[in-house]
Structures are given as C-alpha cells and as structure tokens.
Amino acid sequence: MLSKRGAILVTVTVIMAGALVAxxxxxxxxxxxxxxxxxxxxxYGSISVRPSPGNTVTVLATLHSDRVEVDNNxxxxxVDIQTHLLAGADAESGRVDYEILVPADASVTLxxxxxxxxxxxxxxxxxxxxxxxxxxxRDISDAHVHVKTMNGPVNLDNIKNGHVEVDSLSGDITLNGxxxxxxxxxxxxxxxxxxxxxxxxxxYRLTSHSGDINATIPEWTSADVSARSVRGxxxxxxxxxxxxxxxxxxxxxxxxxxxxxxxxxSSTVVLRTFSGKIHLRKRSEKQ
Amino acid sequence: xNCVELQxxxxxxxxxxxxxxxxxxxxxxxxxxxxxxxxxxxASAGELQASDEPSPRVWNSIEIALRREGLIRPQRxxxxxRTPLPSFSARWGAARWLVPAAAMLLLAVGIYERRQSLPAxxxxxxxxxxxxxLSGLNDDDLIQEVxxxxxxxQGQYEENLRRVNESIRxxxxxxxxxxxxxxxxxxxxxxxQQKSMLFEMAMDRQ
Numbered sequence: 371m372l373s374k375r376g377a378i379l380v381t382v383t384v385i386m387a388g389a390l391v392a393x394x395x396x397x398x399x400x401x402x403x404x405x406x407x408x409x410x411x412x413x414y415g416s417i418s419v420r421p422s423p424g425n426t427v428t429v430l431a432t433l434h435s436d437r438v439e440v441d442n443n444x445x446x447x448x449v450d451i452q453t454h455l456l457a458g459a460d461a462e463s464g465r466v467d468y469e470i471l472v473p474a475d476a477s478v479t480l481x482x483x484x485x486x487x488x489x490x491x492x493x494x495x496x497x498x499x500x501x502x503x504x505x506x507x508r509d510i511s512d513a514h515v516h517v518k519t520m521n522g523p524v525n526l527d528n529i530k531n532g533h534v535e536v537d538s539l540s541g542d543i544t545l546n547g548x549x550x551x552x553x554x555x556x557x558x559x560x561x562x563x564x565x566x567x568x569x570x571x572x573x574y575r576l577t578s579h580s581g582d583i584n585a586t587i588p589e590w591t592s593a594d595v596s597a598r599s600v601r602g603x604x605x606x607x608x609x610x611x612x613x614x615x616x617x618x619x620x621x622x623x624x625x626x627x628x629x630x631x632x633x634x635x636s637s638t639v640v641l642r643t644f645s646g647k648i649h650l651r652k653r654s655e656k657q
Numbered sequence: 658x659n660c661v662e663l664q665x666x667x668x669x670x671x672x673x674x675x676x677x678x679x680x681x682x683x684x685x686x687x688x689x690x691x692x693x694x695x696x697x698x699x700a701s702a703g704e705l706q707a708s709d710e711p712s713p714r715v716w717n718s719i720e721i722a723l724r725r726e727g728l729i730r731p732q733r734x735x736x737x738x739r740t741p742l743p744s745f746s747a748r749w750g751a752a753r754w755l756v757p758a759a760a761m762l763l764l765a766v767g768i769y770e771r772r773q774s775l776p777a778x779x780x781x782x783x784x785x786x787x788x789x790x791l792s793g794l795n796d797d798d799l800i801q802e803v804x805x806x807x808x809x810x811q812g813q814y815e816e817n818l819r820r821v822n823e824s825i826r827x828x829x830x831x832x833x834x835x836x837x838x839x840x841x842x843x844x845x846x847x848x849x850q851q852k853s854m855l856f857e858m859a860m861d862r863q
Contacts, residue, residue, distance in 0.1 A: 483807075483861065556847045618840060
C-alpha cells in the first residue's frame with residue numbers, strides 16, 4: 371500500500387513529467403542576404419529579437435503544449451514565422467515563446483496579442499504590434515521604429531537617428547534617449563514620459579487625450595517648444611525665449627511656446643493634451 | 658441577397674447597379690445609406706490633390722487593414738493545406754466589412770480634415786462630411802466579436818473603446834468651436850486613427 375507521502379510524490383512526478391513532455395523546443399535556421407525581412411506572428415507568448423553575428427536568422431521556439439505548432443516560410447530574402455494554433459488551443463496551451471537572432475540590418479515585424487515584445491541592437495526597421503503586449507525596444511539606430519499597442523506599456527531606450535512612431539490607447543509610454551528626424555507619440559489615455567535632448571533637428575510630437583506628458587531635457591537642448599493643454603495645466607522649469615506669435619492663445623497655465631538653447635540647430639517639439647498635464651523640466655546632473 | 662451578401666458584392670460591383678443589388682438596396686435603408694456614404698467617399702477622394710495627401714500614418718494604417726483583409730500580399734507557409742489561424746471571415750462573419758470600413762474611415766477623416774482647412778465651407782458641406790456620419794463603425798459588433806473570440810479581453814476593449822469615443826467627442830467639440838484650430842483638427846484625426854487601430858487589434862484576436 372502506497373503511503374500518503376508516496377502518493378503525493380507520484381502525483382507530483384506525473385504532473386511534472388506531463389508538463390515536461392508537453393513543453394517542447396524547436397530550432398530553425400535560415401540563411402539570408404543583407405537587409406532581410408523577418409516577420410513573426412504569435413497570438414500568445416513573447417518574442418525577443420537580438421542581433422546575430424552572421425547572415426543567419428535563428429529561431430528558438432518554446433512551445434508550451436502539443437496543441438500548437440510553428441509554421442515557417444522563406445520567400446526570397448524574407449522569413450515568415452507563424453504560430454499555428456491547433457484545435458482546443460487557448461491562451462496557455464497555445465503559448466509559444468520565441469528567441470530570435472537576426473542580422474543587425476534586418477527589418478523585423480513582430481506581433482503578439484498578450485506576450486512581451488522585445489528588440490535590441492538592430493539598425494533595420496522595427497515594427498511591433500500587440501493589444502496587450504509590453505513593448506521594450508532598445509539600442510536601435512538609423513531605422514524606423516513603429517509600435518502599436520492597446521494597453522501594454524511601451525519602453526523605448528537609446529533609439530538614435532530614428533523615425534519613431536508610437537500609437538497606444540492606454541498604455542504608459544517611456545522614451546529615454548530617443549532622437550531622430552521624427553518622433554511621434556499618440557496616446558488616448560496613457561502617460562508619456564520623454565527623457566532626452568530632442569536632438570537631430572527633428573520633429574517631436576507627443577500627444578495624449580487625457581494622459582499626462584512629462585519631458586525632461588538637459589540644459590544644452592536646442593528646441594522650439596510649444597505646449598498646450600485644453601483642459602489641463604502646463605508648466606515648465608526651464609527658461610524659454612518666449613514666442614509671442616502662435617496660432618493658439620497662450621493662456622497662462624494652459625499653454626506656452628518658446629525656444630530653448632540655440633535657434634539655429636533646434637528641433638521642433640509639440641506637446642499636446644486635452645485634459646492631461648504637461649510638464650517640461652530640466653534634467654538634474656545626477657540623471 | 659442579404660446585407661452581408663450585398664456588402665461583399667460591393668467589392669466587385671461597387672456602384673450597386675446589378676439587379677440583385679438594386680433589389681436589396683430598395684428594401685434596406687441601412688445598406689442604402691452605406692452605399693451613399695461609400696459613393697461620397699469615392700467622389701470626394703477624386704477631388705484630392707497630391708498636395709493634400711494624408712500623412713504616411715494614414716496610408717500605413719490602410720495598408721495594414723488591406724493586408725489583414727488579404728487583399729494585398731498574401732502570405733504562404735510550408736503548410737498550405739492548412740489554415741494556420743482561423744480565417745478572417747470565419748472569425749468575423751458579418752462583421753468582416755469593418756476592416757475596409759475602418760480603412761475608409763481614415764480616408765474619410767483625411768478628406769474631412771482637408772475640407773476643414775479650405776476657406777469657409779458652407780454649413781451644409783461641413784455637415785455632410787462630418788466623420789461621425791461616415792464612420793460606419795459599430796461598437797456593439799466589435800464588443801460582441803471580442804466577447805466571442807477573447808472574453809478575457811472584453812473588459813479592456815470596452816474600457817478603451819469608451820475612452821477613445823470620449824476623445825473623439827472632445828476633439829469634435831473643439832473643432833466645432835473653432836474649425837480653424839489646427840490642433841483640434843489634428844486631435845480629431847488622431848482620435849479616429851486610435852479607434853481604427855482598436856478595431857484592427859480586435860480583429861487580430863484569436
């Protein structure tokens with residue numbers, strides 16, 4: 371007769387064995403030419419993309435059950451990876467986590483409904499989309515970065531000389547060290563937090579309907595800044611050379627417009643919200 | 658011919674001139690109104706000049722919508738005999754026309770914005786081109802589909818839909834108060850694009 375402790379041990383062992391059997395890994399390799407395109411569509415689970423040293427795309431997929439498969443296709447210089455849900459798959463059993471290595475100049479398109487999306491150290495275009503996905507993009511240069519989320523938080527870190535567009539409904543958005551010819555963020559209710567120098571003589575446009583907008587800039591920033599909140603408040607801790615001629619009324623506490631630093635090399639910064647607060651502040655030396 | 662069949666047939670014969678289409682249109686005010694709106698969009702689009710082209714974000718959103726609908730760049734995999742994801746029409750049924758509707762909504766808002774930037778449109782013109790009238794987006798359909806395909810996400814979609822509708826109302830009221838306010842017009846455009854994005858995301862649900 372099996373003791374109670376023995377029965378528990380057997381049960382746990384069986385469950386763990388089942389889990390191990392259900393979880394499986396798949397590894398795929400594709401040889402590509404420069405500036406390849408890589409697309410990953412994954413309903414449930416995370417996708418992480420990092421650079422590879424050579425001309426190979428490597429896909430490491432962790433499948434969380436046997437109710438899901440990974441389909442793949444290489445067409446010319448384009449690689450498509452798609453999670454294939456089998457009958458009965460749900461958010462847990464249909465989950466696949468991807469670790470992907472691509473040549474640094476590859477363009478990547480990642481889609482996940484619920485998992486996190488991560489891309490780093492690339493200089494090809496990056497498109498990330500997912501309703502609930504937490505998005506993290508860092509160390510990207512000379513590339514387009516487009517992000518679309520519903521309520522997942524978005525974190526962009528160290529994006530240089532980029533063309534950046536972020537659309538989010540309610541997720542909070544943080545941009546740290548992001549610059550380029552165009553940096554545009556549109557949010558319905560998420561907070562927007564920009565930390566950086568508004569560099570590259572670019573156009574920076576941060577807008578939210580009800581979310582607050584905070585911009586923290588160093589002393590050497592050169593930018594034409596205009597801020598306006600229709601129903602909220604605006605404030606700034608930085609001395610601006612005020613502009614007197616704007617197409618909107620400069621109501622005190624609701625709007626300001628002026629120049630920081632040298633006009634000749636300045637970027638254009640537009641901060642807009644309907645009911646949120648806008649705060650432009652100087653970065654302390656410690657930051 | 659029912660409403661769904663008519664809306665599908667408009668992809669081939671867009672002016673509703675076939676016998677079957679005309680018969681249905683006579684009996685169905687909803688489809689008749691839809692066709693009227695589509696015709697207005699097509700007619701207005703013809704007046705656009707290159708200099709009035711909407712921002713790249715608009716084209717990007719339309720391209721994504723068309724790709725999802727399968728109208729451009731179909732993808733093939735090694736498993737052609739199977740459908741890797743449930744088909745769009747199977748998942749969305751009668752609501753599948755919301756994709757092109759969302760895309761056309763963006764175009765309509767672009768036209769609307771252009772019209773607003775022209776000198777003093779008449780009251781009647783502005784009323785006809787108000788994007789709310791052109792939207793054709795049915796929030797209830799969206800929520801029903803999310804409830805069926807992703808019930809766990811229903812609350813989040815409802816909340817985001819409420820917020821984006823609120824932002825549209827606020828932006829619209831600003832435009833109404835001051836049609837020459839560039840920020841207000843842009844806010845309205847952004848708000849509609851956010852709503853369009855919400856629909857796109859909902860349609861990607863499994």
